Amino acid sequence: MKKITAAVLFGGVSSEHEVSLQSAKSVIENIPKDKYDIVMLGITKAGRWLLYSGDTSALPSGEWEKDPNNKPAFISPDASVHGIVVQNGTSTEIIKIDVVFPVLHGANGEDGTMQGLLTLAQIPFVGCGCASSAVCMDKMFEKCILDAAKINQAKWDYTDITDYRSNPESVLDRVEKRLGYPIFVKPANAGSSVGITKAHNRAELTAAVETAGKHDRKIVFEETIKGQEIECAVLGNDDPIVSCCGEIIPCNEFYDYDAKYLAGRTKLQIPANLPEEKANEVRETAKRAYKLLGCRGLTRMDFFVREDGTVMLNEPNTIPGFTSISMYPKLFEACGIPYSELLDRILTYALEK
Known part of the structure; x- marks a missing residue:
């Protein structure tokens, strides 16, 4: 052959x-x-x-x-x-x-x-098409679509770095009033938690905007969610399958770049410590968002599950990490699909689409 x-x-x-x-x-x-x-x-x-x-x-x-x-x-x-x-x-x-x-x-x-x-x-x-990739990468566009579809997510706001610098106090006042501290500040177009800061006061918020502005001109603000950080992996084209849920227990204050790739102390718990009905809700929401956003091939869907049980979509990752410690391959391995077989399936789906 x-x-x-x-x-x-x-x-x-x-x-x-x-x-x-x-x-x-x-x-x-x-x-x-x-x-x-x-x-x-x-x-x-x-x-x-x-x-x-x-x-x-x-x-x-x-x-x-x-x-x-x-x-x-x-x-x-x-x-x-x-x-x-x-x-x-x-x-x-x-x-x-x-x-x-x-x-x-x-x-x-x-x-x-x-x-x-x-x-x-x-x-x-391999992976999503042009439009889906662009929308999933841009946190502002993605959040607008999720809001329109009434998929739960954190309260959020955004600004353009040029608009912010022309009237910073107005932007900061609005964001503080809407979200309350602590506030996550993120570049709209970046992954692996690059450029993300958790701000606890006005001084930190100001510095966080400048940090995010080094990576993208659009900046997204999010309320802090208290709860579990849950991830699941989605695989396929027209009829995708969803893995079991995994839980992130970061070694740092949040799952930042250092916690993901450098510190080596972040714990991954598979399956996640969730009641079965809540895990199923996460998986169903992941599949719905996958189709809504036009995803193909593969995407990792990241969630929060609040202390009151509310499931909230954090963000999709259309080309998730594939390192030795990455959650996407580990989730499917836990579901009985070894790494090499998973890669073969991903490539096969690419040829099919």
Whole structure:
């Protein structure tokens, strides 16, 4: 049987570049080699695309960029090419691609931009389409849609950094009155908790806006929810399946970037400590939101379950982490789908859509 040629994209121009490298290492090492030929295509922080043929052990540290065998390469938007253009000195070669797995977290990878390129190229790819990726990435757009569909979520507000700087006191007064402290401040377009701050007073709120403004011009404010942090994984296209629920018990005050990837002390409890009917409500809400937001292939849905039992959707993640400690693969592993089989299913759904 002819193998399927799968290109794995990693790195990228985003604040989550290092997370992508960790996820890509894990994905590449676990894709079934008897079924897939893997082509590794890395993107540096400066936006340079390189065909990489070295060892995956060099990915997390960034040492892969220095490999002398790297070749400049890029995915052509020309549908007749249907693959990667590789530069060999003064000549070029084409690597035909059957499917692409964009292991690219955050901006320029998870926000519809890469999905747009792959759509133009007419190459099947893992994950949500262009519009769904963009909406799920932008917390302000996503929250507007969830509000319209009457899916429970935290009270929220937003501002544009330009509008904020023209009249900061007005914005801060409004947000304080609406949400009350403590307040979470987030860039609208970022993941892995990058740029997020929990503000407890006016001084911290002011600093938090400036921090978030370094990552995006749109800034979202959210009330603090007291309760359990719950996640579930969704897999599939027209008739998706939902995993069991997992619970995050962060080592820091909240599940920030450090707690996710650096500290190593955050606890993941699978299954979550929830009554069966409440876990089912989370899973049903996850499936409803998945379809509402136009998701395809895979998405991790993050929730809060308040102390009074209210289920509240926090946010979707259309390209969730795939590191050795990531919740998405762990949730399906707990449901009886091993990591390699999960990756095969994800790639198969990409080819189907």
